[in-house]
Amino acid sequence: MKCPSCSRPVDHEADTCYSCGFSVAQVQRIYGRDLLPMARISDTAHCLRKRDRDDLDEIMDRLQNRFPQLLFCSYLTTLENAAEIPSLGFWLVNHARVKGSEYARPNENALMVIVDLTNKQIGFSLGYFAEYLLGEEDAHRTLQAARPYLVNGDYGRALITLYKKLGRVLSRRARVLKKNQRQGRKPDYEIQNVPNLLDVPNHQPFPASAADNVPEEATVELPPILDPMIR
Amino acid sequence: MIAMAGKVELPDWEENDMPEEFALGIGLWPAGLLDNAIAKADSKKVGDDKKAGKEAADPEKIAAAGDAPEKDPATGTAVGSTKVDDPEAAKNPELADTSAEKKATRREIREIPPGLGPEVPERIEIDEPSLPALIEITHVMPPIEGELRDRFFKNRPKEFLIDPQQMLTEQKSNDVRRFLEYHAEEAGIDIYLIVMGNGQKIPEDISLASQHREWFGEMPTALVATTMGTMGNTQIVYGEVITGSVDKNALDKVYQHCLREAQKIENDSDQIEQLALELSIQLYWVSQLLDKDSGTVSPITFNADREIVATSRPDGAAMPIPFQNRASTMMGPLGIPLAWWIFGSVALLALIAAIWMGSWMWRRDSLNRKPVLFQELSMPNRLGGEFSGGGFVGMSYDVSGRE
Numbered sequence: 001m002k003c004p005s006c007s008r009p010v011d012h013e014a015d016t017c018y019s020c021g022f023s024v025a026q027v028q029r030i031y032g033r034d035l036l037p038m039a040r041i042s043d044t045a046h047c048l049r050k051r052d053r054d055d056l057d058e059i060m061d062r063l064q065n066r067f068p069q070l071l072f073c074s075y076l077t078t079l080e081n082a083a084e085i086p087s088l089g090f091w092l093v094n095h096a097r098v099k100g101s102e103y104a105r106p107n108e109n110a111l112m113v114i115v116d117l118t119n120k121q122i123g124f125s126l127g128y129f130a131e132y133l134l135g136e137e138d139a140h141r142t143l144q145a146a147r148p149y150l151v152n153g154d155y156g157r158a159l160i161t162l163y164k165k166l167g168r169v170l171s172r173r174a175r176v177l178k179k180n181q182r183q184g185r186k187p188d189y190e191i192q193n194v195p196n197l198l199d200v201p202n203h204q205p206f207p208a209s210a211a212d213n214v215p216e217e218a219t220v221e222l223p224p225i226l227d228p229m230i231r
Numbered sequence: 232m233i234a235m236a237g238k239v240e241l242p243d244w245e246e247n248d249m250p251e252e253f254a255l256g257i258g259l260w261p262a263g264l265l266d267n268a269i270a271k272a273d274s275k276k277v278g279d280d281k282k283a284g285k286e287a288a289d290p291e292k293i294a295a296a297g298d299a300p301e302k303d304p305a306t307g308t309a310v311g312s313t314k315v316d317d318p319e320a321a322k323n324p325e326l327a328d329t330s331a332e333k334k335a336t337r338r339e340i341r342e343i344p345p346g347l348g349p350e351v352p353e354r355i356e357i358d359e360p361s362l363p364a365l366i367e368i369t370h371v372m373p374p375i376e377g378e379l380r381d382r383f384f385k386n387r388p389k390e391f392l393i394d395p396q397q398m399l400t401e402q403k404s405n406d407v408r409r410f411l412e413y414h415a416e417e418a419g420i421d422i423y424l425i426v427m428g429n430g431q432k433i434p435e436d437i438s439l440a441s442q443h444r445e446w447f448g449e450m451p452t453a454l455v456a457t458t459m460g461t462m463g464n465t466q467i468v469y470g471e472v473i474t475g476s477v478d479k480n481a482l483d484k485v486y487q488h489c490l491r492e493a494q495k496i497e498n499d500s501d502q503i504e505q506l507a508l509e510l511s512i513q514l515y516w517v518s519q520l521l522d523k524d525s526g527t528v529s530p531i532t533f534n535a536d537r538e539i540v541a542t543s544r545p546d547g548a549a550m551p552i553p554f555q556n557r558a559s560t561m562m563g564p565l566g567i568p569l570a571w572w573i574f575g576s577v578a579l580l581a582l583i584a585a586i587w588m589g590s591w592m593w594r595r596d597s598l599n600r601k602p603v604l605f606q607e608l609s610m611p612n613r614l615g616g617e618f619s620g621g622g623f624v625g626m627s628y629d630v631s632g633r634e
Contacts (some may be wrong), residue, residue, distance in 0.1 A: 001613065001620060001621075001622060002621070002623070003614070003621060004614075004621035004623055010613060010614065010620070010621070011613075012610075012611055012613055012620070013611045013612075013613060014613060014614065015613075015614065015615055016614065016615070017614065022614065022621075023614045023615040024614055024615035024616045024617075025615060059598070062598040062599065063598060065598075065602060066598045066599075066600065066602055066603060067602070067603055067605075068602050068604070069604060069605055069607075085623075085625060086621065086623040086625065087621075089619075089621075089623050090614075090616060090619055090620075090621040090623065093616070093618055093619035094616045094617055094618050094619050106618065107617075107618035107619065108610065108617075108618040108619065110618065110619070114625075119627070119629070120627055120628050120629035121625055121626070121627050121628070121629075122625060122626060122627075122628060123623050123624055123625025123626065124622075124623065124624045124625070125619065125622070125623050126619065126622035126623070126624070127618045127619045127622075128610035128611075128612075128613075128618065128619060128620060128622075129605075129608060129610060130622070131610075131620070131622040132608060132610065133605065134624075136624050139624035140624055140626060143624070143625070143626045144626070147626070147628050150628040151628050151630050164598070167596070167597075167598045168596040170603070171595070171596040171597075171600070171603065172596060174603040174605065177605065177606065181606065
C-alpha cells in the first residue's frame with residue numbers, strides 16, 4: 001500500500017501519509033467533495049469508437065456476471081500532470097457513482113481502469129476489497145497484456161484485452177482463496193500485513209486543521225475534464 | 232698472333248670417345264668425330280698415346296684410315312672437318328704434336344689405370360633359385376587337441392561365446408557376447424556358441440550332445456558349434472528338455488532358417504553374428520511357447536516361408552502368434568505394422584488428452600463460467616478514503632522515451 005502522492009509505503013490503517021501527510025482531504029480540495037456520477041465507460045478523451053464501446057460493454061457485462069460482487073469501470077482522460085493519475089484514481093474511487101452499480105457493488109469493490117492519453121499512462125485504482133483481490137504483480141501483468149494495443153493507439157482493443165486478462169487473474173485468485181479457505185489458512189490480507197521493512201518515519205498525525213480546512217459548502221473548482229460531467 | 236689462334240682449344244665434345252652414339256649430328260659435327268678411325272682408335276688400348284696423338288694430328292692418316300671423309304679438292308682438307316685458321320699451323324707438326332699431347336693427357340685422366348680409384352666389384356653371376364610360381368597360403372587351423380581341446384571342452388563355459396582362439400575380432404566378439412547375454416536375460420533358452428576355425432572339427436571322441444548333457448543337464452539351452460567360413464558344419468544341440476517337447480522337424484527348420492539367413496552374408500564374422508541373431512529370434516519364440524507348468528512346448532510348425540507358425544496347445548487352447556508370423560500378420564489396414572498403429576493411437580490419445588487438459592484449464596478461467604463469489608471482508612479505512620485507500624498500480628506505455 002503506497003501513498004498516491006509520494007508513493008511511500010503507508011500503513012493500512014493510517015489516516016494520513018507518514019511522509020507527506022496526504023489524505024483524501026487534499027484531493028477533495030482539488031476535485032471537490034461531491035459524488036461524481038459517471039458511466040461504466042467514461043471516455044472523456046473521446047478515443048473510443050462506437051464499435052469499441054460496444055465490445056467493451058459486452059466484455060464488462062460478462063465480467064460482472066462472472067464476478068457479481070465487483071465493480072468494473074474505465075475512465076479515459078487527458079491530464080496535464082503525470083503525477084495526477086494516482087490521486088485522481090484515489091478521488092474517483094471514493095467519489096464516483098457509477099451508473100448501474102447496485103448496492104451489492106460498492107466502490108470498495110471497484111477496479112477502475114484509468115488511462116491518461118496525454119502522458120500515456122494506464123493504471124488500476126482499487127477499492128479496499130479489490131486491493132485484496134488484485135495484487136500488485138497480477139495487476140501489472142494485466143496491464144502488460146494491453147500494452148501493445150496501447151502503444152498502437154488501439155484503446156478499445158487494449159481495454160478488451162485488459163479486461164479479459166483481468167477476468168483470468170481474478171478467476172485464479174478466486175481458486176486460490178477457495179483453496180485456502182478449504183485448508184483453513186488465514187486470508188492473504190492478514191498475511192500481507194507484515195512489518196514495514198522500509199525506512200518509514202514514525203507516524204506523526206498530520207495536523208487536523210489541514211484536512212478540515214475545506215468548508216463543508218465550499219465550491220470546488222474541478223478540472224475542465226470533470227466539470228462537464230458533473231453538470 | 233695467327234699461330235696463337237691455331238692453338239685455340241676445340242670444344243670438349245670433339246674428343247667424344249663414342250662418336251657413333253652422337254651420330255644425330257652427321258654433317259654438322261667435326262670430321263674427326265665422324266671418322267671411324269677415331270672410333271677404332273678409341274677402341275684400342277691407351278698405351279700408345281703418342282701414336283694416337285700423331286694419327287689425330289695427321290689428317291692424311293686419318294683420311295687413309297677407312298671411311299675417310301671426302302676431301303675438298305681445293306684445300307685438300309676433309310669436308311666437314313674443323314678448318315684451321317692458320318695454314319702454317321696446320322702444316323707445322325709441332326703444333327699438331329702439342330694438340331695431340333693435350334688429347335692424350337685428357338684420355339689419361341679419363342681412363343684411370345687399374346689399381347687407382349674406387350674399386351668396382353666385378354659382376355657376380357648368381358644362379359637364382361627356381362621358386363614355385365604360386366605360394367598357397369592356407370588358413371587351415373590346427374586340430375583341436377591337447378590344450379586347445381581343454382580350452383574348448385574341458386570345463387563348463389562361463390560365457391555364452393566360446394572362442395578360445397579368438398577367431399572373431401575383439402569388437403565383433405564383444406558384440407556377439409553382449410547380444411547372447413541380452414538374449415539369455417530375455418529368453419528362456421540360453422545359447423552357447425562355440426566358434427572354431429576353418430578346417431577344425433570337434434574331436435571324434437567328444438559328442439556335442441553328451442557335452443550338452445554334462446554341462447547344462449536339464450536346462451533349456453542350445454549349444455551351437457560353428458566353423459568360421461564353413462557354416463554348413465554348424466551343429467546345434469538343444470538338450471533333452473527341448474527336443475522332448477519340440478518337434479524335431481521344427482528344430483530342423485530352425486536350424487535351416489538360421490543357416491540360410493547367416494549364409495546370405497559374405498563376411499565370416501558377420502555370419503557368426505547373424506547366426507546368433509537368427510537363432511536368438513527363433514529360440515525366443517520357442518521359449519515363449521514353452522509351457523512353464525508342464526515344461527513342454529506345443530507343436531510348432533512352419534509355413535511356406537519357413538517361419539514359425541502358431542499351432543494349438545496340447546490342451547487345445549489358442550496359441551499366441553509367434554514372432555515373425557505375428558509381425559507379418561498383425562499389420563494395420565494401411566500396411567502399417569500394428570505396433571505403429573498402437574503407438575500412434577497412444578500418441579494421439581495423449582495429444583487429445585493434452586489438448587483437452589489445456590482447453591479445460593483455459594475454460595475454467597473463462598468469463599462464461601458460473602459466477603464467483605468472494606468471501607466478504609471488512610477492510611479498515613486508509614488515508615481517510617471511504618472506499619479506497621489510494622491503491623494504485625500503473626505503468627507507462629510511452630515508447631518515445633520522453634519524460
